[in-house]
Every structure is written in structure tokens, then in C-alpha cells.
Amino acid sequence: MLNLEPIFQAVRQAAHICQRVQQTYLATSEKTGHEPVTIADYGAQAILGRAIQQAFPDDAVIAEEQGSQFIDLVPEDRRKVIVELLTDVLGQPVTQDQVVGWLDHGQGRSAERTWVIDPIDGTKGFIALRNYVIAAGLMMDDQPVGGVIGSPAYPGGGRIFHALDGAAYSQPLAGGEATRIHASTRSQAEQVRALESVEKSHANHERMEKVRQAAGLGAAALDHIDSMEKYARIAAGDAELYLRLPRLNSTRPFMIWDHCAGTALVQAAGGCVTDIDGSPLVFSQGKSLVNQGIIVSNGRIHDWVIAAVQQVLAEAE
Numbered sequence: 001m002l003n004l005e006p007i008f009q010a011v012r013q014a015a016h017i018c019q020r021v022q023q024t025y026l027a028t029s030e031k032t033g034h035e036p037v038t039i040a041d042y043g044a045q046a047i048l049g050r051a052i053q054q055a056f057p058d059d060a061v062i063a064e065e066q067g068s069q070f071i072d073l074v075p076e077d078r079r080k081v082i083v084e085l086l087t088d089v090l091g092q093p094v095t096q097d098q099v100v101g102w103l104d105h106g107q108g109r110s111a112e113r114t115w116v117i118d119p120i121d122g123t124k125g126f127i128a129l130r131n132y133v134i135a136a137g138l139m140m141d142d143q144p145v146g147g148v149i150g151s152p153a154y155p156g157g158g159r160i161f162h163a164l165d166g167a168a169y170s171q172p173l174a175g176g177e178a179t180r181i182h183a184s185t186r187s188q189a190e191q192v193r194a195l196e197s198v199e200k201s202h203a204n205h206e207r208m209e210k211v212r213q214a215a216g217l218g219a220a221a222l223d224h225i226d227s228m229e230k231y232a233r234i235a236a237g238d239a240e241l242y243l244r245l246p247r248l249n250s251t252r253p254f255m256i257w258d259h260c261a262g263t264a265l266v267q268a269a270g271g272c273v274t275d276i277d278g279s280p281l282v283f284s285q286g287k288s289l290v291n292q293g294i295i296v297s298n299g300r301i302h303d304w305v306i307a308a309v310q311q312v313l314a315e316a317e
């Protein structure tokens with residue numbers, strides 16, 4: 001069995017960087033005009049890349065950020081801040097060259113295992129002090145088979161979720177025992193807790209409302225949450241449905257780093273993740289998914305939601 005401890009530690013260190021950036025740099029960003037999120041994104045990805053390089057040196061990586069962007073897009077004074085934050089959190093001297101190496105580690109190669117990294121998923125939530133996650137999914141043979149999701153703003157206290165060998169677990173972000181988690185067994189419409197993106201620009205909220213109505217879930221509890229924390233909540237039995245339908249005429253594909261770790265987690269917890277016709281998400285086509293929409297559920301209500309989506313789509317034609 002793969003020992004994920006180095007990735008748990010990296011997620012904790014990355015969460016530290018994120019919290020430091022929220023505390024220190026968000027407050028000043030409006031005055032200086034700098035994008036605080038950039039620092040945390042690069043810092044978190046560098047930490048994850050470093051951990052993978054040390055613990056799993058032969059593995060491949062697909063990640064959202066690149067070392068060349070760090071050099072080309074981030075002004076020198078900001079790069080220095082990242083190097084200082086990393087030096088502090090890792091407790092060892094860090095150079096800019098090392099940061100670039102960690103950011104790019106494992107990218108552009110193929111291997112038996114591929115880590116799929118979103119260093120900060122839910123950027124808008126991170127900036128607004130809502131929800132965000134630090135995510136490292138694990139793919140083998142183009143399938144999400146495992147992963148780690150750090151969720152610093154999880155209700156009740158930050159958590160690290162992970163999936164490995166077909167089982168899903170949760171542990172406190174601050175440290176503690178990992179315990180098994182399972183998707184809920186709820187199947188009554190009035191018990192269903194639904195989730196969707198906060199951001200109106202990220203999904204078709206109007207159509208998703210129609211689907212809930214068609215599925216008899218019009219009165220179901222509905223929460224708006226940023227990031228892959230939505231997957232974690234379903235895996236942990238804290239919600240039953242997460243619907244993601246693209247906006248009309250959207251040309252923006254789903255990116256694999258936004259769904260890989262979450263898909264592995266929900267499936268390992270006994271839940272279900274599919275396209276809107278019930279077919280699997282397709283992780284074999286590079287950095288984007290070719291799917292039309294995403295339905296994540298506890299499994300029990302899945303077919304029922306697929307039927308509702310199909311009904312709404314047929315009515316829209």
C-alpha cells in the first residue's frame with residue numbers, strides 16, 4: 001500500500017502557507033495591487049512537487065501552475081516573498097531555482113502513477129475567506145484511483161480527506177487519526193442536501209434549479225460552496241448531491257485537476273460521479289475532461305438525478 005504520509009505533511013505545510021497569505025497579504029493586496037493568490041498558489045504547488053519528488057521520484061505530475069510562469073509573471077519582490085515563506089514553513093533555506101524545480105517536477109513525463117495537482121482549488125473562495133482546498137489526485141491507467149484533499153475551512157474544523165485502495169478516510173488537518181468515511185444512505189427527497197458552486201460564472205445555476213425541481217428536490221437543502229470541498233462533503237456523508245452543469249454556450253472545458261482527487265474520494269466512499277448521461281468522466285484526454293456536465297451523488301439518488309437532467313435538457317430543445 002502506498003504511504004501517503006509525505007503528501008499529508010505537504011498538504012499541512014501548504015495549508016500553512018495559504019493561511020499565512022490570507023492573514024498577511026490579503027489585507028495589503030488592495031493597496032499594493034498585487035494578487036495575493038498567486039503567492040499561495042505557487043507556494044502550495046512547490047511544496048507538493050517537492051514532496052512528490054522526495055517520496056515518489058519516478059511518478060508523473062500534471063499541475064495547474066508552471067515554473068516558467070513563476071519567473072515570467074510574478075514580479076521579483078513577490079518571488080522573494082514566496083521563497084521566504086517556503087524557507088519558513090519548510091524550516092530550511094530555499095532558493096528560487098529550487099522553487100522552479102519543485103513547480104515543474106514530474107510534468108511532461110508519463111509514468112505508472114500520475115499526480116494531478118490543484119494547489120488552490122476555489123481561488124475565489126480563498127480570497128473571500130470562504131472554502132478552498134489543496135488537492136493532489138492520483139491517476140493510474142487514466143483513472144482517478146486515489147488522492148488527498150486538504151480542506152482548511154471544512155465545517156467543524158479543517159480536515160484532510162484521502163482515498164487509497166478503494167477506501168476513503170478523513171483526519172483533522174491539525175493532526176490526528178484517519179477514520180473511514182462513507183457516502184450517506186439518504187434517499188428521501190426531503191432529506192437530500194444539495195451543493196453547487198458559489199460563483200454564478202462557473203455553472204448554470206438556473207438550469208440546475210430546474211433539475212432540482214424536476215427531480216422533486218425543489219425543497220431540498222441547498223448550499224453554495226467553492227472548490228472540490230463539495231466532493232469531500234458527499235464522501236463524508238455531509239451532503240448527497242453536487243451538480244455541475246456548464247453555462248449555455250460555454251467553451252471552457254472542465255479541467256482534470258478540478259475533479260480528479262474529488263472523483264477518487266467520492267467513489268472510494270461509495271458515492272457516484274458521472275457525466276449527465278451516466279457515463280464516466282474521461283480523464284484520458286490530457287488536461288481537460290471531454291464531459292458535458294458532472295453529477296456527483298451518494299449513489300442512491302443518482303439515476304433519479306440523471307433522469308431529471310435529461311428531462312430538463314429535452315424540454316430546453
Ligand code: AMP
Pocket residue numbers: 121122123196197198199201202203225226227228252255258
Ligand atoms: P467551484 O468553486 O466549484 O466553482 O470550482 C472552482 C473551479 O472552477 C476553479 O478551479 C476553476 O478551474 C473553475 N472555473 C473558474 N472559472 C470558471 C468559469 N468561468 N467557468 C467554469 N469553471 C470555472
Ligand code: MG
Pocket residue numbers: 118120121122257258
Ligand atoms: Mg481549481
